Each structure stands twice: as structure tokens, then as C-alpha cells.
Amino acid sequence: xxxxxxxxxxxxxxxxxxxxxxxxxxxxxxxxxxxxxxxxxxxxxxxxxxxxxxxxxxxxxxxxx
Amino acid sequence: xxxxxxxxxxxxxxxxxxxxxxxxxxxxxxxxxxxxxxxxxxxxxxxxxxxxxxxxxxxxxxxxxxxxxxxxxxxxxxxxxxxxxxxxxxxxxxxxxxxxxxxxxxxxxxxxxxxxxxxxxxxxxxxxxxxxxxxxxxxxxxxxxxxxxxxxxxxxxxxxxxxxxxxxxxxxxxxxxxxxxxxxxxxxxxxxxxxxxxxxxxxxxxxxxxxxxxxxxxxxxxxxxxxxxxxxxxxxxxxxxxxxxxxxxxxxxxxxxxxxxxxxxxxxxxxxxxxxxxxxxxxxxxxxxxxxxxxx
Numbered sequence: 001x002x003x004x005x006x007x008x009x010x011x012x013x014x015x016x017x018x019x020x021x022x023x024x025x026x027x028x029x030x031x032x033x034x035x036x037x038x039x040x041x042x043x044x045x046x047x048x049x050x051x052x053x054x055x056x057x058x059x060x061x062x063x064x065x
Numbered sequence: 066x067x068x069x070x071x072x073x074x075x076x077x078x079x080x081x082x083x084x085x086x087x088x089x090x091x092x093x094x095x096x097x098x099x100x101x102x103x104x105x106x107x108x109x110x111x112x113x114x115x116x117x118x119x120x121x122x123x124x125x126x127x128x129x130x131x132x133x134x135x136x137x138x139x140x141x142x143x144x145x146x147x148x149x150x151x152x153x154x155x156x157x158x159x160x161x162x163x164x165x166x167x168x169x170x171x172x173x174x175x176x177x178x179x180x181x182x183x184x185x186x187x188x189x190x191x192x193x194x195x196x197x198x199x200x201x202x203x204x205x206x207x208x209x210x211x212x213x214x215x216x217x218x219x220x221x222x223x224x225x226x227x228x229x230x231x232x233x234x235x236x237x238x239x240x241x242x243x244x245x246x247x248x249x250x251x252x253x254x255x256x257x258x259x260x261x262x263x264x265x266x267x268x269x270x271x272x273x274x275x276x277x278x279x280x281x282x283x284x285x286x287x288x289x290x291x292x293x294x295x296x297x298x299x300x301x302x303x304x305x306x307x308x309x310x311x312x313x314x315x316x317x318x319x320x321x322x323x324x325x326x327x328x329x330x331x332x333x334x335x336x337x338x339x340x341x342x343x344x345x346x347x348x349x350x351x352x353x354x355x356x357x358x359x360x361x
Binding site: 031 | 120190194198221240243244247253258318321
């Protein structure tokens, strides 16, 4: 009988995402990160983080749509 | 990259930052240094103003240190009547140097940004590169004598901006962070907004967006729900920066922020005071410590 895996098990078993593999490969080859990778990794450097109410969360979400 | 912070309370303003700076070498290769200064006392000591910077390592032809010193000199000459006016002067002085020094890059960014959604994927990559390299800002905090009220303004910029950035007054009893939003959002909100947006946009979230936000904010938000006493605010800013630095250090990626944490406070009754500040010999002493360690 197949036992359903827990979310934690699924998370731990998840392979490294393709974009991370490509980012590391690019860094290894060229010695710098592409801006798109940095933004995905760290977030948009133009955006401040304001702490912190749920209104701020909602506002940030609206801005991105 | 940077992690920079400001907390404004009724008792004073807390400013903080890491010390990593990144320099582009040939063909975009980069090098990280650990002893940059991003937090400054504004003008001659004892001053009642401080500034913390993030993003672009050098605002133009001048260094941040020089630009801040010159701005303070200009304030002394022109005697602005309010913090608001002083912040506008600082923004204008920054803008003059920034526009002059990076004119070609800024022109390119504006042209690409003007295309809006019609931009090609190649151009989008160029614009992202420009934003990553030439965006940033600085926050001025303290009190404008003879006023006692603590206050701070953020001046944020990006290369596609077409006019001098307007200083934005920061709100009391709130924390502000700049530089690498994902990590600090995960610490403080329990999730970064990129992931939150992906979940909401995936079509697999059956509820409305507000329900998801309520779920997160009720269970996972890790920010102080009330105004902190000044020393606790210092601790909170320090802890947030420290956690971000360590999170990055152990992520397995290149270090984008790190080095000694710098903290300063300007209270309603005292001038600018350093809480954590590396000495001018910090890089030398760090090397000495390594040598000492290797002998033991």
C-alpha cells in the first residue's frame, strides 16, 4: 500500500530547481550572477520591506499584479 | 548588495547596515569586500543626523562619504528651515552627481522602461541588469535642530527615473529594510512576496488573496506589533540584519551581504551615537586575527 508522503518529506526529496543549477553553472563559468538570477534569489533590489502589518503585505501584493 | 535598515521611534532613530561591497571586475566578474562603510554620521561630530546607503556602491563621481559630507556643508551654508527641506537638498545633490556620472546608462534604462510591456526579452534582460547595478538609495535619519522629534526620510532611486527622487518620510514605530528583500521578508513575514505572488497567481489557491495573507499574518509574521523601546529597537534591527547575513552565508550562494554590522542611533536627547562601528583598522585586525589563529 502506498503511504502518502508528508509535505516535509516531499520538500526534503525535491531536487534542486533547474534555475538554481543553471545559475550556479553560469557563475562557475563566468564569475558573475545574471541580474535575473539575483532578483529571483534575493528579490527586487528596488523594493523596500516595510514592517509590518498585513496591510503592507496586501499592498505589496497589489503592486505586483 | 546590502541589507540596510531604519527604525523610527518616538525616542529616536536607529540606522543599521552590513559592510559588504561588490566591485565589478572585467567581463562582469565581481569581487566582494567586507569592510565597506554604508552608515555615516552626517556632517561634523557631534551631529544630530545620520545616513545609511544601499544599492549602488558609488552614487556618482563622488563616494557616498564625500557626497554626505558635502551635503552637510551645504546645509551649514544654506540653513534649511526643516528636515523636509534638508532631505530635498540631499536628494538634489545626489541626483546631480548620479545623472552626470551615469548619463549613458540612465538614458538606456529610460528608453527601455518607456517601452513598457512591449520590451523584448533581450531588452528586458538589459533593463534588469541596469536595475540591479544602478538602483539604490539612502535614508537620512535623526532630528533637525532645534526640533527634538526623531524623523527619517528615504530617498530611493533607479536608473529609469526621470527626475530627482522625492524624499519619503518614514512612519513612526515601523521598520524599513532595503537591499535583499526576499530574506528579510521570510524572516519578518514568514514568506517572501515573490512566492506569495506565485501562489496567488498559480490558479491553485482556491481562496481569495486576502485569506492567504490573513493566514500568513496571523501565524507567521515575526515583527513587533507595537512601538519598541529604543534599546529593543536597536536589538531588533541588529538581529534582523544578523539573521539576513547568516541566512545568506549558509545558503551556499555567493555572499551578497556580510561583514561587520554597523549600527547607530540618534535619540531625541542626544546626538548621533555609534552602537556598533568598525575601526579604520578593521580589515587589518581581521587579517591579524586570522594569522594569530593559524599559529595556535
